[in-house]
Amino acid sequence: MTTTAELLKGAAELFPDEVVTQAHVRHLDLPQNAGRFALITLDNGLDHTKPTTFGPASLALLNTAIDQVEKEAADGTIVGVGLTGKPFIFAVGADLKGVELLRSREDALAIGQGGHAVFKRLSSLAVPTFAYYNGAAMGGGVEVGLHCSYRTVSAALPAFSLPEVFLGLVPGWGGCALLPNLIGAERAVKVIIENSLNQNKQLKGEQVYELGIADAIFEGADFLEQSLIWTAAVLRGEIRIARPEVDRGDAWHEAVVRGRAVADSKVHGAAPAAYRALDIIDAARDGDLDRGFDAEDQALADLIMGGELRSGIYAFNLVQKRGKRPAGAPDKSLARPVTKVGVVGAGLMASQLAMLFARRLEVPVVLTDIDQERVDKGVGYVHGEIDKLLLKGRVNQDKANRLKALVTGSLDKAAAFGDADFVIEAVFEEMGVKQKVFAEVEAVVPEHAILATNTSSLSVSEMASKLKHPERVVGFHFFNPVAVLPLLEIVRGEQTDDASLATAFGVAKKLKKTAVLTKDAPAFVVNRILTRFMGEIQNVIDEGTPVDVAERGIEPLGLPMSPLVLLELVGPAIGLHVSQTLNRAFPDRFTVSENLKRVVEAGKRGFYVHDSGKPELDPEVLALMQQGDTVLTEEQVRDRVLDAVAQEIGLMLEEGVVAEAQDIDLCLITGAGWPFHLGGITPYLDREGVSERVNGKPFLAPGVASVPA
Numbered sequence: 001m002t003t004t005a006e007l008l009k010g011a012a013e014l015f016p017d018e019v020v021t022q023a024h025v026r027h028l029d030l031p032q033n034a035g036r037f038a039l040i041t042l043d044n045g046l047d048h049t050k051p052t053t054f055g056p057a058s059l060a061l062l063n064t065a066i067d068q069v070e071k072e073a074a075d076g077t078i079v080g081v082g083l084t085g086k087p088f089i090f091a092v093g094a095d096l097k098g099v100e101l102l103r104s105r106e107d108a109l110a111i112g113q114g115g116h117a118v119f120k121r122l123s124s125l126a127v128p129t130f131a132y133y134n135g136a137a138m139g140g141g142v143e144v145g146l147h148c149s150y151r152t153v154s155a156a157l158p159a160f161s162l163p164e165v166f167l168g169l170v171p172g173w174g175g176c177a178l179l180p181n182l183i184g185a186e187r188a189v190k191v192i193i194e195n196s197l198n199q200n201k202q203l204k205g206e207q208v209y210e211l212g213i214a215d216a217i218f219e220g221a222d223f224l225e226q227s228l229i230w231t232a233a234v235l236r237g238e239i240r241i242a243r244p245e246v247d248r249g250d251a252w253h254e255a256v257v258r259g260r261a262v263a264d265s266k267v268h269g270a271a272p273a274a275y276r277a278l279d280i281i282d283a284a285r286d287g288d289l290d291r292g293f294d295a296e297d298q299a300l301a302d303l304i305m306g307g308e309l310r311s312g313i314y315a316f317n318l319v320q321k322r323g324k325r326p327a328g329a330p331d332k333s334l335a336r337p338v339t340k341v342g343v344v345g346a347g348l349m350a351s352q353l354a355m356l357f358a359r360r361l362e363v364p365v366v367l368t369d370i371d372q373e374r375v376d377k378g379v380g381y382v383h384g385e386i387d388k389l390l391l392k393g394r395v396n397q398d399k400a401n402r403l404k405a406l407v408t409g410s411l412d413k414a415a416a417f418g419d420a421d422f423v424i425e426a427v428f429e430e431m432g433v434k435q436k437v438f439a440e441v442e443a444v445v446p447e448h449a450i451l452a453t454n455t456s457s458l459s460v461s462e463m464a465s466k467l468k469h470p471e472r473v474v475g476f477h478f479f480n481p482v483a484v485l486p487l488l489e490i491v492r493g494e495q496t497d498d499a500s501l502a503t504a505f506g507v508a509k510k511l512k513k514t515a516v517l518t519k520d521a522p523a524f525v526v527n528r529i530l531t532r533f534m535g536e537i538q539n540v541i542d543e544g545t546p547v548d549v550a551e552r553g554i555e556p557l558g559l560p561m562s563p564l565v566l567l568e569l570v571g572p573a574i575g576l577h578v579s580q581t582l583n584r585a586f587p588d589r590f591t592v593s594e595n596l597k598r599v600v601e602a603g604k605r606g607f608y609v610h611d612s613g614k615p616e617l618d619p620e621v622l623a624l625m626q627q628g629d630t631v632l633t634e635e636q637v638r639d640r641v642l643d644a645v646a647q648e649i650g651l652m653l654e655e656g657v658v659a660e661a662q663d664i665d666l667c668l669i670t671g672a673g674w675p676f677h678l679g680g681i682t683p684y685l686d687r688e689g690v691s692e693r694v695n696g697k698p699f700l701a702p703g704v705a706s707v708p709a
Contacts, residue, residue, distance in 0.1 A: 008060040008114045015098035018055035019044050021091070023065035027078070034232035035079030038069045041086065048088035054140045055095035056114060062144075063118045066125075073126040079235055081125060083148060084132040084224060085141075090157075093139020096167075096313050099304060103708050108304035112297035115140060115173035120293070122147040128235065132227045133205075133214060138163055142213075143171060146178040150234060150241060151213065152227040156220025157205035160213075165196040165273045168312035168677050172300035176280035177292025183212040184246045185255035185281060192281070193259045193274055197266040215241045248285050256282045270558030271308050271677040305707055307687045311679030314705035318666045318680070323486075323514040326505060327659040330498040335506035336448055341365045342416055342423035344437050346378025346409065349454065350426035352482040355382045358406045360511045366416040367409045375409035382407045414444040422507060424452040424476055429577060434463050442467050450500050452476035456574075457523040457581040460493040471497040474504045477524060478513075479671045480570075487671030488513035489524045514670045521657045522585035523578055525667040528657075529648060529681070530566075531578050531590065536644040537563045538593040540637050544628040547607065547617055553637030557684070560673040565615060568606030576600050589648070598624040639690075646685045646694040653699075661699040679705045 021044045030037045040062070044052045054062075072078045085091055094115070102108050122129045122144070131145030133153040137160050145151050153160075162171045162179070170176055171192055180188035191211070195201040209217040218226035233239040246252075256278050263274035276299040284292045303309050341357045343350050346369040358365045367378045383404050390400040410416040417423050423445055425437050438451055445451070451473045453463055464473035475491020488508050492501055501517075508515035518524045523531060541550050551562045567575050576597060582590040599607070602624055608615035632640070649664055658664060665680025678684040683705035685691045686698040702709045 008056045008063065008118075015055055015057075015095070015101055018057050018095060018098060019046070019050065019053065020061065021052045021054060021058035023058075023062040025065050025068055028228075030079070030232040030235065031229050032232050032236060034235045036077060037080050037082065037228070037231070038072060038078045039082045039084065040065050040069070041084055042091050043086040048086070048135070051089045051092040051136060052085055052141070053092055053095040054115065054144075055098045056111070058095070059114055059118045063121070066118065066121045070121065070125055078127060080127045080130060080231065081122070082130040082132055082228075082231065083122070083144065084134050084227075085137075086135075088135040090131075090133050090135050090137040091141030091144065092136060093141050093143075093163075094173075096316065100310070100313055101708070102304055105301050105305050109297060109301040111304070112172050112300035115143075116293045116297065119144050119147045119173055123149070130227070130231050132224060133157055133160065133208065134220075134223055136160070139171065139175075140173050143173040143175045143178070146174055146182065146213075150215050150231075152216045152218060152223075152230060153205045153208045153214035154220045154223040155205045155217055156223070157208065159202040160205070160208050161195060161200060161202050162192050163196055163200045165193060165277055166200040166312070166676060167316060168271065168273045168306070168309035169303050170273055170277040170280065170296060170299045172296040174289075174293065174296070176277050176296055176299075177284045177289050179213075180252070180255075180281050180284050181246060181287055181289070182243070184244075185252040185285070186258075187211050188281060189255045189259040189262075189278070192277055194262050197262060197274060212243065215243075248287075252285050253282075266560075267558035267675065267677065268555040270556045271675070272306065273303055273308060273677070276303065307683070307706060308677045310707060311683040311687075311705050312676050314679040314683060315665065315669055315676040318662060319514065319669060322662055322666055323670065326490075326515050326517055327663060328517040329505045329515070330502040332502055332506060334499045334502035336421065336450075336499060336503045338421040338450075338503065338507055339363050340420045340422075342420040342441070342445075343367045344413075344423065344425040344441060345369060345427045346374045347426065348381070349478075349480065349482070351378045351381040352480075353424060353426055353454065353478065354378065354407055355385050356482055356511055358382065358403055359386075361507070362403075363406065365407050366420070367407070368411065368413055368416050369409075372411060375411060379407055379409040413440055417441060417445050417449075420445055420449055422450045422452065422503070424454060426454045429455065429458065429574075431458055431462060434458065435466055438463060438467060438473070442469065448472075450474060450503050452504065454478055456527050457578045459522070460491045460520045461495065464493050464495060470495040472500045474500050475518070475520065475524070476504060476508075479526070485671055485673070486512075486514040487526065487667055488515045489518050489526065489667065489671070490515050491518050491520050491524055493520050514666065516658065516663050516667050518663075519655065519657045521652070521655060522582055525652070525658060525664060526671040527578050528582065528652065529645060529664070529668065530672060531575075531582050532648040533641060533645050534563050534567060534575065535579055535582075535591055535593070536641045537637070538596060539591055540632055540640060541625075542593055542595050542627060543630040543632075545630070545632045545637060547622075549632070549634055550637050553632075553634040554641055556638065558675050558677065560675070564607045568608060572596060572600045572604065572606060589644075595625045595627075642685060642688065642690045643694050645681065646690045649682065649685075649699065650691075650695040 024041045042052050069081045129148040131148040131151045162175050164171045208214050216230050259278045280295045343354045346367045354365045369375045386400050386403045389395045423441050460475040464470035474496050477489040479485035479487050490504050537550050579592050583592045607621050609618045661682045668674035668680045682699035691698045
């Protein structure tokens with residue numbers, strides 16, 4: 001039989017570049033003469049910006065540390081064992097860089113079994129074990145603590161989660177089996193399924209305690225000291241931990257059913273991880289942990305060798321790495337300082353931008369518009385949003401007052417923008433209007449000032465063409481709602497210079513946005529792809545396919561909402577305008593739907609009514625529609641839509657709209673909420689054979705978002 005040490009040695013050979021986490025054992029005397037105690041500290045020797053992870057070599061070192069304390073516990077030389085992390089970090093789970101390298105199910109199975117083999121030893125020591133969640137804890141970092149007898153948590157802990165389902169895995173080192181048996185199935189489903197599928201929502205220290213995951217909570221400043229005092233009291237019998245009895249009856253079954261409903265609403269059956277996790281939770285009702293651990297091993301092995309996880313890791317790396325180092329961005333040393341911002345317009349979008357600039361840059365922001373009433377409304381909106389932050393405790397009164405003082409309004413562009421370094425327009429989406437605004441602004445701003453446009457589809461080069469200094473005009477396209485969606489498409493016009501572009505990227509970084517450089521091509525990236533996608537769905541409806549069949553056809557993609565609900569969110573008039581812009585540019589591929597025109601002309605906000613609490617097709621909209629007699633099946637709809645998207649992405653890459661397919665995926669994930677488990681769109685198109693069928697080749701090299709050959 002293979003030993004744990006042999007299992008981990010074999011796995012470590014597959015991952016020679018692992019950043020190894022040490023497991024340092026030190027001994028101390030607990031307060032109140034409670035006895036000699038062994039404390040294991042997990043530390044990879046790097047600061048908090050490089051969180052501690054568990055690769056095979058790291059697990060082997062923890063295993064060795066447990067060998068030592070196991071002997072001491074058996075000898076009676078220690079009364080307990082504690083586990084904690086380096087400053088600000090407990091541990092953030094398995095090292096995904098190692099998971100990416102796995103090529104066989106046998107190797108994948110070894111990773112699951114190796115983690116279980118080590119962590120299980122903590123629960124079988126001859127003395128009680130304690131996990132002290134001192135800082136960020138995720139995935140395997142959470143799970144190693146679940147194997148301990150007791151847990152404390154820091155009130156300052158910023159992030160605690162089991163994010164595996166979000167990435168395409170299951171909590172596979174005890175999470176699915178242990179957590180429901182600790183806090184009940186309902187709460188476990190919330191942590192493992194609901195939070196994970198809700199964009200990897202994190203718990204704070206207080207919530208970890210309230211859920212019953214931790215037995216005690218202490219302030220961050222003296223967290224370890226207080227945890228050890230508490231530990232001494234537990235070991236002396238002065239504190240007894242009474243955990244509520246877990247309901248293993250109907251409540252457990254109902255929690256799993258609710259979890260499946262959540263998974264259905266988020267991924268529509270298109271991604272297996274959530275369902276595998278729920279199966280394990282369901283089977284954990286009888287408390288047979290070994291059987292649960294075996295099920296976790298098998299699920300891990302299957303999912304590690306599946307496309308969803310590889311796409312999830314690919315998406316994670318795009319957001320965490322490529323998103324922070326934008327392809328094609330000029331040298332940041334060329335960027336100019338921005339000490340004042342001007343916003344042309346004071347409508348909702350302009351007001352959202354003013355709020356973002358004031359909060360992130362903390363420099364004066366001035367809004368202008370055509371009359372005082374609009375200006376006052378825009379400034380009032382920003383002040384109201386700052387008041388909301390104050391109410392939520394996100395800023396204190398002093399900070400709120402300072403932010404409000406930064407945001408003002410003026411009808412006089414010369415007075416407002418005369419000393420501005422960066423002016424962005426957010427006015428009506430019409431070329432003539434925008435050119436007129438830029439001409440007025442150029443006449444009053446300093447020579448170094450950047451002129452940015454928030455256009456969603458118009459040509460930045462044409463907008464700048466009549467100016468004396470077109471080289472300082474840059475596209476700066478945000479996505480609505482501005483505070484929520486991270487993407488910022490930075491558009492280089494034909495004459496935009498490097499200094500202006502570098503300044504734009506510098507501002508984007510301070511705004512904490514994911515910036516992607518795009519060529520000045522119609523509708524840039526997200527709107528071009530979504531318009532082709534939505535346009536093809538509209539085409540099949542116009543030709544005769546029932547609306548519900550067309551909508552169901554793309555459900556297997558697991559998108560956050562159906563296309564027509566998205567159209568409602570964007571607004572049919574905006575959708576129509578962008579389709580008209582793209583139709584003028586590419587009439588052979590982009591159509592303008594007569595039915596959509598009728599919906600807009602009738603003043604309808606969308607295709608659905610929501611009177612019953614769920615969307616139902618609006619009979620008035622159906623009465624407006626004129627359809628042909630070509631009816632497609634769901635599968636035919638899906639093929640046609642995906643073929644169109646694959647063709648469009650292929651053409652965009654040929655045109656050099658972005659540097660690589662990776663930028664397309666980064667844009668869709670951060671600007672359109674495209675699912676992580678797809679890896680954006682190109683890995684899905686490759687996996688389904690669509691890229692090959694349409695373009696004769698895949699978008700990505702083998703192993704980039706798939707299992708290495």
